[in-house]
Amino acid sequence: MNLTQISLAKSHFRELKTTKEEKQVILSSLENQSARSTERILAELKPETFKPIETERPVRGDKIELTLTLDEDQVKDLEEIQRLMGKSMTKLELVKMMTKLTLESLKKEKLKTVGNKRKTEVVKVKTDIYKTKREAQPALRSSERSRYISRSTIREVRERDGSRCQYIDPLTNKQCEAIHHLHIEHKMPFAKGGSSQDVENLELLCATHNRLKAIQQFGHSKMSDYIPSLRD
Numbered sequence: 001m002n003l004t005q006i007s008l009a010k011s012h013f014r015e016l017k018t019t020k021e022e023k024q025v026i027l028s029s030l031e032n033q034s035a036r037s038t039e040r041i042l043a044e045l046k047p048e049t050f051k052p053i054e055t056e057r058p059v060r061g062d063k064i065e066l067t068l069t070l071d072e073d074q075v076k077d078l079e080e081i082q083r084l085m086g087k088s089m090t091k092l093e094l095v096k097m098m099t100k101l102t103l104e105s106l107k108k109e110k111l112k113t114v115g116n117k118r119k120t121e122v123v124k125v126k127t128d129i130y131k132t133k134r135e136a137q138p139a140l141r142s143s144e145r146s147r148y149i150s151r152s153t154i155r156e157v158r159e160r161d162g163s164r165c166q167y168i169d170p171l172t173n174k175q176c177e178a179i180h181h182l183h184i185e186h187k188m189p190f191a192k193g194g195s196s197q198d199v200e201n202l203e204l205l206c207a208t209h210n211r212l213k214a215i216q217q218f219g220h221s222k223m224s225d226y227i228p229s230l231r232d
Contacts, residue, residue: 001027004035012042040072149184149196157184157202167209178206185210189217 001009009030013023026045030038056066070078078091081098089097165176185205188194195201205213215223 001030005030005038008038008042147190147196153199154184156199157204161204165206165209166203167205176206176209181207183210
């Protein structure tokens with residue numbers, strides 16, 4: 001046994017007042033053990049005194065002495081961190097570094113939480129302002145006209161017209177057979193006062209006959225502004 005082991009054993013014997021026989025058994029168990037193993041073996045004989053604790057006391061100046069009692073697994077974790085860091089630093093330096101990193105992380109998380117809270121408050125304020133503006137706007141009067149055609153109206157027109165172009169050739173008196181690319185067209189143009197809500201003023205037309213009817217109603221010159229091919 002080395003001097004460190006002997007010193008640890010003596011302290012243990014004084015504290016627990018062990019008998020001669022107990023001392024012999026303990027000393028035998030400490031043979032060929034390292035200083036750390038010796039501390040662990042002695043600690044197991046008095047586990048109640050080795051519960052994880054921390055104590056602190058003021059020392060000179062603004063210094064405070066902090067004493068921590070760690071179990072073996074915690075010490076191994078510290079040593080593993082030292083190994084992974086690949087740097088030669090004492091456990092005290094490691095604890096200082098971990099304390100600094102933890103503090104920075106907590107501050108960032110705090111700022112993030114505060115920032116998210118402020119964003120939520122800003123969004124709520126903007127939403128409230130938008131809602132207030134919407135509520136302040138007068139409702140549209142039923143007499144106000146709109147180009148909007150409801151889905152139910154579109155469905156009714158399609159069912160009535162059999163999903164087929166309603167154009168009838170004035171010369172042959174035959175109906176167009178197109179069933180694709182159909183448009184909802186106003187019989188009385190919206191620009192001339194026609195309604196978009198009256199089913200009787202709406203019909204299905206294919207793209208070709210929709211354009212033809214527009215030319216007939218508004219004239220070639222007017223529609224050339226909207227249909228490039230008419231400019232040739």
